[in-house]
Amino acid sequence: MASWFRRSRPRAEAPSLTQRDAAVAALRVDLAELTPPVEHFLGQCAALHMTFFEALSHATANAPRIADKDALAxxxxxxxxxxLALVAELERHKLDRTDVMEPHLIGVEEFERRTQGADWHEQVASAHVTIGFLTDFWMRLAGGLPSPTREAVQAALSEGDLxxxxxxxxxxxxxxxxxLSSRLALWCRRLVGDTMLQARSALVFHGDHAREEAQIEPVFTELIAAHTRRMDRLGLTA
Amino acid sequence: MASWFRRSRPRAEAPSLTQRDAAVAALRVDLAELTPPVEHFLGQCAALHMTFFEALSHATANAPRIADKDALAxxxxxxxxxxLALVAELERHKLDRTDVMEPHLIGVEEFERRTQGADWHEQVASAHVTIGFLTDFWMRLAGGLPSPTREAVQAALSEGDLxxxxxxxxxxxxxxxxxLSSRLALWCRRLVGDTMLQARSALVFHGDHAREEAQIEPVFTELIAAHTRRMDRLGLTA
Incomplete structure (x- = not known):
């Protein structure tokens, strides 16, 4: 676990990331064995998406100008x-949305609270970073779901361009x-730890520690690389 | 003006309201002469709907349980x-959304601030009362718009069941x-004044004071009657 936490500061390791990316793509170990059962998956994923909506609407309300409010709306x-697509899938499985989402509410709301920025700038940055990272993660995690739930979830998470x-x-x-750029760079770096913990909280461990960590590590390395590219495009140090 | 402000306590006058309703329906004076030009109408109405969304999403975030969060989402x-339908109409008129909405932002946000409740219960009650009243009002005001803008606006404001x-x-x-019911009854009564002022701020006066007040009064009387019925259905004293 310590090994992927160190990677929350990928800049220091950036030169090796590209090489690693290639290596990882070749050996691509997916998270299928750690994917939770459908009920757990859909419940946590839908509850998390509720908090994404809440964080985004909070940022919309705090935007000072109409152009940004409109874009964020x-x-x-x-x-x-x-x-709504995740809840629809949940209902296709005849699952009660309250029963399956409620157990995850405290966890996702605590995550929302920890990653909510102090002002509008940080709020938009938080949404960009956390939703970007976690959408990548849940897309990957959905690979371990049975068909056609896998496809339904991946379609839900691909809807639109956030x-x-x-x-x-x-x-x-x-x-x-x-x-603003140095403050946002620090803030976004600050978000990565909580975001990775939130992702990790969805995994179901079966007890084979070494094997499981070996599956997790390359996935998180890739997700951090995607995060770094997201930051780079904004000229921010990840 | 004093005459319709007194009607913010319609309960005392309830016995006469039904009679009045009938009389008003017969003489139905609409707000056409006081309806603002298309640009002003769409700008203020869209800006107001942005704050409706903000207030509703705030109530969603504060809802303690998934069932209520889901319903509010x-x-x-x-x-x-x-x-979005109002903004689409605005664009059909080749109007720039920022240009036409921005001038109304301070007014609608001040209204949002004044009518935001102290807790989740008051927030939902505020949304129910203010959106209910103002949607009735803007539907009526849209009657003074030229076709096909009138129909487009009325379709936008009729979408779904809020x-x-x-x-x-x-x-x-x-x-x-x-x-909770006595607190919510007081809170909802408290909202009516600000809500009527917000409605009134959309009207365009031309200077014939007596004639204009004579047009406004029956409309507000009807809107207050609708508000009273909304409260009655909840067992709340309006």
Missing amino acids: RVCDISLRRY QSPMHRIIEGQIAANPR | RVCDISLRRY QSPMHRIIEGQIAANPR
């Missing part, structure tokens, strides 16, 4: 589409106020 | 549909905690 709309509008808003914020 | 979805889910949530809150 459309992002909220996409996040609601994803949430990331580009948030990227453009953050880009605009930094252009208007270049001093 | 669906209400948020409807409010977003209405907002009120029934909120009614059911408040009903559930009161059933679980009967003491």
Whole structure:
């Protein structure tokens, strides 16, 4: 576990990441064995998407200008589409949404509380980083679900484009106020630990510690690499 | 003006309201002469609907249980549909959304701030009362728009059913905690003044004071009667 936590500071290791990426792609170990049962998966994933919607709508309300409010409202709309699609899948399985989502509520709300920024700039950055990372993670985790749930979940999580509008808003914020970039870089780095813990909380361990960590590590390495690229595109140090 | 402010306590006048309703329906003076130009109408109405979405999503985030969160998220979805339909109409007129909405932002946000409740119960009640009243008002005001904008706006404001889910949530809150009803009754009465001022701020006056007040009064009387019926259905004193 310590080994992937060290990777929460990928910049220091950046030169080796590209090589690692290639190596990892070749050996690609997926998370199938650690994927929770359908009920647990859909319950936690839907509860998490509820908090994504809440964080995004909070950022919408705090946006000072109409252009950003409008752009964020459309992002909220996409996040609601994803949430509703997950609940629809849950109902296709004849699962009660309250029964399966409620047990995950405290965990996802604690995560939302820890990663909520102090102002509008940090709130948008948080949504961009945490939703980006966790969507990548849950897409990957869905690979371990049986068909056709796997396809339904992956379609739900692919609906719309959440990331580009948030990227453009953050880009605009930094252009208007270049001093913001060092604060946002620190804030986004700060988010990675909680985000990885949130991801890890979905995994189901069976007891073979060494084997399980060997499955997790390359996945988190890739997710951190994707995070680093997201930050790089904003000119932020990850 | 004093005359319709007194009607913010329609209960005392309830016996005469039904008679008045009939009389008003016969003489139905609409607000056409006081309806703002298309640009002003769409700008303020869309900005107001943005704050409806914000207030509803705030109530969603504060809901303690998944069942209520889920129901409110669906209400948020409807409010977003209405907002997006208004912005689409605005774009059909080749109007820039920022240009036409921004001038109304301070006013609608001040209204949102004044009518935001102290806790989740008051937040849902606020949304139910203010959105109910103002949707009735803007539907009526849209009657003064030229076709086909009138029909487009009325279709946007009719999309989905916002009120029934909120009614059911408040009903559930009161059933679980009967003491809540007197606090919510006072809170809802408290909201009527600000809500009527918000409605009135959309009207365009031309200077014929007596004639204009004569047009406004029966409309507000009807809107207050609808508000009273909404409260009555919840067992609350309006």
